[in-house]
Amino acid sequence: MSRAFLVVLDSVGCGNAPDAASFGDAGSNTLLHIHEKVGLKMPNLMRLGLGQAMGIDAPAAQGLHGVATEVSQGKDTPSGHWELSGVPVPWDWLYFPDTAPSFPPEIVEEVASFCGTDGILGNCHASGTVIIEQLGEEHMRSGKPICYTSADSVFQIAAHEESFGQERLQALCQHMAPMLHAMNVGRVISRPFVGEDAASFKRTKNRHDYAMQVPSPTLLDWAKADGRATYGVGKIGDIFSGRGLDETRKGFDDALMVHLSDLVDEAPDGALVFANFVEFDSLYGHTRDPEGYAAHLEWFDAEIGRIMAKLRDDDLMLFTADHGNDPTWGGTDHTREQVPVLAVGAGVKDIGQVMFVDVAASVADYLGLSEHGPGRNFL
Structure with missing residues (x-):
C-alpha cells in the first residue's frame, strides 16, 4: 500500500x-x-x-x-x-495594529494579572530574536513577560526558561489562548529563551503554538x-x-x-x-x-x-x-x-x-x- x-x-x-x-x-x-x-x-x-x-x-x-x-x-x-x-x-483573522501599544488593555491586564506584575514588556510588532535582545534583561529583572505580534494573526509571549520558568510560560499561554481565539487571533505562541544577557540570549526548541481548532x-x-x-x-x-x-x-x-x-x-x-x-x-x-x-x-x-x-x-x-x-x-x-x-x-x-x-x-x-x-x- x-x-x-x-x-x-x-x-x-x-x-x-x-x-x-x-x-x-x-x-x-x-x-x-x-x-x-x-x-x-x-x-x-x-x-x-x-x-x-x-x-x-x-x-x-x-x-x-x-x-x-x-x-x-x-x-x-x-x-x-x-x-x-x-x-x-x-473567517477573517484578527490582526493587531502596527502601533505601540498594539494590544487592547483587556489583554494586557489579563496577562499581568496572571503573572502578578504591573504590566508587560513589548506590546508591539517585533522580530522575536530582536525583541529578546532588546528586552530580555529587563524581563529578567522585572519578571514581566515580553509580548509581541507581527503581520500574522498571532500573540507571542517570550520569557526566560529559568528565571520565569518554562512551565509557567506554557501555563500563561494556555490561559490566554481561549480569550484570544474568541477574538479570531489564530495562535498564541510561547517563545522560551535562555542566556545570561543580551549577547547570549537564544531561543530554545521548547516553543509551543496554541492554535485555533481547524x-x-x-x-x-x-x-x-x-x-x-x-x-x-x-x-x-x-x-x-x-x-x-x-x-x-x-x-x-x-x-x-x-x-x-x-x-x-x-x-x-x-x-x-x-x-x-x-x-x-x-x-x-x-x-x-x-x-x-x-x-x-x-x-x-x-x-x-x-x-x-x-x-x-x-x-x-x-x-x-x-x-x-x-x-x-x-x-x-x-x-x-x-x-x-x-x-x-x-x-x-x-x-x-x-x-x-x-x-x-x-x-x-x-x-x-x-x-x-x-x-x-x-x-
Missing part, C-alpha cells in the same frame, strides 16, 4: 501571487530574490522542477512540478497549512478515519492542535530531518507523514538574512537528496510551502506569494498553477482515502 510524505518548507515562496498587491507584497519573491542575490545550488529539488517553479532557465524537469495559490485571506502558518490539508479558512476535518483526519497511521514532524502537531495525528516528532530542523529519514524507514504501508521545516522562516526570513536562508536551502537539498534515495517505488514525497518570507523585502513579516509544488513518485509532469486545496486532494487520492475535500487531483 502506498505511503505519502507531505513536506512543507516554511516560507519558501516563489512570488507572483495574484492578490499580492492587496497585502502590500506585489513584487516579493522569496526564492528568486535569494537566487539573484546569493545564488542557489539545489541540485535535488532543481532536478524535480524547482527552477521551472521559480521561472528561471533550468534543465528539463525530471519530476512533477508547478505552483500553488492560496485563497484564505492571510499569509500565515495556520492559513497555509489548513488549506494545504483541504480546509480554507472560513473548523472541519483535514487530510490528517481523513487518513486517520480510514485507519492509516499518521505522523506530524515539526510544528504540525501545534498547527492542528494534535488532531488527526497518531504521533508527533519535534525539534530543530536538523533533528526533524533525522525524524523524516527515520519515518521513511519505519512508517507502515498506507501511512501519511506531514512535516514542516520552520527555520527558513524563523531564523532567516524574519531576520532578513538572504545568505543564511540560501545556506539553509542548500543544506535541506543535500539532506533530502539522501532521503529521497531511500523512498520505496510506490512512495509519494511532495514538497511545497505555506507562504513566502522574502528576506530582501521590507519589514520582517511574511509575504503573500505562490508556492512551489514538487513531487517525486508521481512521474514527470508540469501541473502549472494549482490551488492549495489540490495538494490535499492529490495526496488523499494517492493514498486511496475515502475523502479528498474540495480540491482536484493533479497527479
Whole structure:
C-alpha cells in the first residue's frame, strides 16, 4: 500500500501571487530574490522542477512540478497549512495594529494579572530574536513577560526558561489562548529563551503554538478515519492542535530531518507523514538574512537528496510551502506569494498553477482515502 510524505518548507515562496498587491507584497519573491542575490545550488529539488517553479532557465524537469495559490485571506502558518490539508479558512483573522501599544488593555491586564506584575514588556510588532535582545534583561529583572505580534494573526509571549520558568510560560499561554481565539487571533505562541544577557540570549526548541481548532476535518483526519497511521514532524502537531495525528516528532530542523529519514524507514504501508521545516522562516526570513536562508536551502537539498534515495517505488514525497518570507523585502513579516509544488513518485509532469486545496486532494487520492475535500487531483 502506498505511503505519502507531505513536506512543507516554511516560507519558501516563489512570488507572483495574484492578490499580492492587496497585502502590500506585489513584487516579493522569496526564492528568486535569494537566487539573484546569493545564488542557489539545489541540485535535488532543481532536478524535480524547482527552477521551472521559480521561472528561471533550468534543465528539463525530471519530476512533477508547478505552483500553488492560496485563497484564505492571510499569509500565515495556520492559513497555509489548513488549506494545504483541504480546509480554507472560513473567517477573517484578527490582526493587531502596527502601533505601540498594539494590544487592547483587556489583554494586557489579563496577562499581568496572571503573572502578578504591573504590566508587560513589548506590546508591539517585533522580530522575536530582536525583541529578546532588546528586552530580555529587563524581563529578567522585572519578571514581566515580553509580548509581541507581527503581520500574522498571532500573540507571542517570550520569557526566560529559568528565571520565569518554562512551565509557567506554557501555563500563561494556555490561559490566554481561549480569550484570544474568541477574538479570531489564530495562535498564541510561547517563545522560551535562555542566556545570561543580551549577547547570549537564544531561543530554545521548547516553543509551543496554541492554535485555533481547524473548523472541519483535514487530510490528517481523513487518513486517520480510514485507519492509516499518521505522523506530524515539526510544528504540525501545534498547527492542528494534535488532531488527526497518531504521533508527533519535534525539534530543530536538523533533528526533524533525522525524524523524516527515520519515518521513511519505519512508517507502515498506507501511512501519511506531514512535516514542516520552520527555520527558513524563523531564523532567516524574519531576520532578513538572504545568505543564511540560501545556506539553509542548500543544506535541506543535500539532506533530502539522501532521503529521497531511500523512498520505496510506490512512495509519494511532495514538497511545497505555506507562504513566502522574502528576506530582501521590507519589514520582517511574511509575504503573500505562490508556492512551489514538487513531487517525486508521481512521474514527470508540469501541473502549472494549482490551488492549495489540490495538494490535499492529490495526496488523499494517492493514498486511496475515502475523502479528498474540495480540491482536484493533479497527479
